[in-house]
Amino acid sequence: MAVEVKKQTQFTMVQALRSALFEEMERDENVVCLGEDIGPRGGVFLVTEGLIDRFGKDRVIDTPLAEAGIIGAALGMALRGLKPVAEIQFIDFLYPGFDNLVSEVAKMRYRSAGQFGASMVVRSPYGGGVRGGGYHSQSPEAYYVATPGLKVVVPSNPYDAKGLLISSIRDPDPVVFMEPKKIYRAVKSELPEGPYEVPLGKAAVSRAGKHVSVITFGAMVPVAWEAADKMKADGVEVEVVDMRTLQPYDTDAIMQTVAKTGHVVVLQEAPRIGGYGGEIAAFVAEQAIEYIEGPIMRVAGHDTPFPYALEKAYMPTSDRVCRAIKKTLNF
Amino acid sequence: MAGGTNERRMKSAPKLRTPLPDGLTKQALRDMYYAMVMTRLCDDRAFALNRQGKIPFAATCQGHEAVQVGAAYALKRGTDWLVPYYRDTAMAVAFGVTAKEQLMCLFARKGDIFSSGRQFPNHYSVPDRNIASISSIIAAHVTHAVGMALAFKMRKEPRVTLVSFGEGSTSEGEWHEALNFAGIHKVPCVFLCENNEYAISVPQQLQMAVRNVADRAAGYGIPGVLCDGTDVMATYVTVREAVERARRGEGPTLVEAKCYRAMSHTSDDNQLTYRTNDEIEALKGRDPIPKFEAWLKERGVLDDDAMASLRAKAQAEVDEATDWAEEQAPPTEDDLYTHVYAQGPLA
Numbered sequence: 001m002a003v004e005v006k007k008q009t010q011f012t013m014v015q016a017l018r019s020a021l022f023e024e025m026e027r028d029e030n031v032v033c034l035g036e037d038i039g040p041r042g043g044v045f046l047v048t049e050g051l052i053d054r055f056g057k058d059r060v061i062d063t064p065l066a067e068a069g070i071i072g073a074a075l076g077m078a079l080r081g082l083k084p085v086a087e088i089q090f091i092d093f094l095y096p097g098f099d100n101l102v103s104e105v106a107k108m109r110y111r112s113a114g115q116f117g118a119s120m121v122v123r124s125p126y127g128g129g130v131r132g133g134g135y136h137s138q139s140p141e142a143y144y145v146a147t148p149g150l151k152v153v154v155p156s157n158p159y160d161a162k163g164l165l166i167s168s169i170r171d172p173d174p175v176v177f178m179e180p181k182k183i184y185r186a187v188k189s190e191l192p193e194g195p196y197e198v199p200l201g202k203a204a205v206s207r208a209g210k211h212v213s214v215i216t217f218g219a220m221v222p223v224a225w226e227a228a229d230k231m232k233a234d235g236v237e238v239e240v241v242d243m244r245t246l247q248p249y250d251t252d253a254i255m256q257t258v259a260k261t262g263h264v265v266v267l268q269e270a271p272r273i274g275g276y277g278g279e280i281a282a283f284v285a286e287q288a289i290e291y292i293e294g295p296i297m298r299v300a301g302h303d304t305p306f307p308y309a310l311e312k313a314y315m316p317t318s319d320r321v322c323r324a325i326k327k328t329l330n331f
Numbered sequence: 332m333a334g335g336t337n338e339r340r341m342k343s344a345p346k347l348r349t350p351l352p353d354g355l356t357k358q359a360l361r362d363m364y365y366a367m368v369m370t371r372l373c374d375d376r377a378f379a380l381n382r383q384g385k386i387p388f389a390a391t392c393q394g395h396e397a398v399q400v401g402a403a404y405a406l407k408r409g410t411d412w413l414v415p416y417y418r419d420t421a422m423a424v425a426f427g428v429t430a431k432e433q434l435m436c437l438f439a440r441k442g443d444i445f446s447s448g449r450q451f452p453n454h455y456s457v458p459d460r461n462i463a464s465i466s467s468i469i470a471a472h473v474t475h476a477v478g479m480a481l482a483f484k485m486r487k488e489p490r491v492t493l494v495s496f497g498e499g500s501t502s503e504g505e506w507h508e509a510l511n512f513a514g515i516h517k518v519p520c521v522f523l524c525e526n527n528e529y530a531i532s533v534p535q536q537l538q539m540a541v542r543n544v545a546d547r548a549a550g551y552g553i554p555g556v557l558c559d560g561t562d563v564m565a566t567y568v569t570v571r572e573a574v575e576r577a578r579r580g581e582g583p584t585l586v587e588a589k590c591y592r593a594m595s596h597t598s599d600d601n602q603l604t605y606r607t608n609d610e611i612e613a614l615k616g617r618d619p620i621p622k623f624e625a626w627l628k629e630r631g632v633l634d635d636d637a638m639a640s641l642r643a644k645a646q647a648e649v650d651e652a653t654d655w656a657e658e659q660a661p662p663t664e665d666d667l668y669t670h671v672y673a674q675g676p677l678a
Binding site for chain 1: 472482511669
């Protein structure tokens with residue numbers, strides 16, 4: 001079934017991502033998708049549905065069940081002029097390919113003193129809240145952010161998802177593109193016709209406010225909005241900053257929001273210790289302490305493996321965000 | 332060369348009785364000899380410099396010169412690609428790496444063309460001579476070679492990749508993933524195992540339950556062939572057949588070249604902790620260089636004087652390269668952040 005993407009104006013994130021892949025593959029014959037079950041099955045979340053009908057099995061490759069092989073083959077393809085977009089079915093399954101991603105892909109440019117690069121994208125759904133258990137729910141961005149050479153991108157809405165994926169495919173460096181599966185189909189947005197880019201490395205103020213900044217990304221953005229709605233009753237205006245690119249990250253955007261509000265809550269669903277939120281908090285403490293009027297708070301998942309039955313207790317909620325907001329405001 | 336293992340029985344002291352192989356001129360044979368000799372001298376120099384405290388680390392390919400040079404000459408230079416591993420100095424030299432370039436990487440100078448002093452020695456990146464970039468992670472590069480070959484196939488480029496590794500690599504999951512992928516997609520890739528019988532200290536019988544790495548090919552639906560990796564012509568002929576098969580679109584081949592490791596794993600290893608002196612002494616009878624010298628003489632390609640003059644030329648090249656490279660500047664802290672990303676340093 002050929003997928004009609006052009007006639008729609010309202011897109012879910014899945015449809016927006018599919019439309020990005022479709023248009024980039026139309027634009028550039030070197031763009032190739034590879035991964036497990038991405039052919040006739042269309043990927044387990046249907047992001048690649050219909051691509052094989054349009055572009056054929058040479059450009060939409062159903063690979064063997066072998067994640068290191070997927071990452072390594074994609075790197076080899078990138079080294080010889082293709083633009084691979086590898087899908088890892090769940091980001092929890094990327095660990096067998098972790099070595100190839102962090103030792104090979106990430107370091108290719110540096111170790112060859114710029115003679116080789118690795119222009120490729122590794123797309124993968126991440127995150128909890130979908131009853132996925134311990135191995136279909138994790139949010140492992142910290143590992144990849146801690147690896148110089150990789151870029152890490154996480155969209156929070158369909159518009160950004162399409163523009164960021166297109167930018168990632170066109171980027172000269174390797175991008176780990178984390179897709180928040182909990183909100184794959186939660187909202188629709190209006191998308192312009194045809195391809196467009198959302199720049200990497202730029203955060204967005206997804207809701208303006210003046211009393212406190214909630215700095216977050218991906219599937220936690222709607223949680224931050226919910227907290228912002230709840231805080232209105234107390235007369236608190238919450239600014240929600242959506243990082244969009246976790247590395248390299250938008251330090252200007254953080255400085256601006258901190259200068260404006262003086263209070264920071266960092267929100268992530270990964271465990272707290274060693275998490276990305278710690279980097280943001282450290283940056284604020286080092287660079288913007290003169291604006292800070294209360295403790296920099298972290299709201300995170302728990303320092304446990306991801307639980308199946310206790311998922312609701314694990315995931316950060318808007319109430320937890322509100323408590324953190326009140327704590328920093330009432331300091 | 333049908334599927335399955337085609338075992339060629341090796342005698343304890345193989346005689347070189349193959350006719351002058353197709354595709355090799357007398358000049359090419361002289362160049363092959365020079366590459367083997369020059370590499371040997373570079374390797375000796377590397378260990379000496381390490382023992383003098385002038386370079387931090389060295390790993391040599393002594394005992395592997397024949398398989399490496401034979402395999403490199405089976406490829407089309409400027410067309411095919413090498414994806415070597417860290418013990419492939421002679422292969423790189425046969426693909427055009429000079430003594431100066433080798434010494435610059437040993438000294439880790441800023442002008443080191445492989446990595447500008449960012450990598451261990453022998454971790455090549457030479458795009459202008461079709462040599463891929465490698466890490467120290469065992470077998471990860473085998474997956475890259477398959478991806479490169481898939482790109483050649485998709486873009487209809489008549490190129491072949493040759494990826495090399497030791498027998499220890501074949502225990503790695505990534506090695507399996509690479510060969511499986513290659514077998515399915517029939518990519519133009521030659522997998523070359525330089526079986527030197529040891530992975531640092533672990534002998535082959537603790538590495539695998541099969542006698543030959545080539546036996547593993549059957550699991551991927553590709554041919555597996557054996558050759559004497561101390562015999563440069565035997566390796567050349569065997570690898571060339573695999574390269575031609577790949578170029579015809581018939582898919583990958585696993586070639587296992589039996590060779591040996593003459594020295595310790597690296598300058599940081601002492602093989603006497605796991606190998607006897609007798610065993611090491613006995614290896615000298617398998618040295619590929621005297622073997623090739625006998626063959627060259629027998630065919631009338633080079634006489635004693637000609638060989639001596641080539642050896643002297645190689646020695647002079649290595650000496651000059653050493654003196655020159657030692658004088659070159661190391662990288663400075665200004666270089667620390669370059670090439671992390673394409674746009675240069677992050678704010």
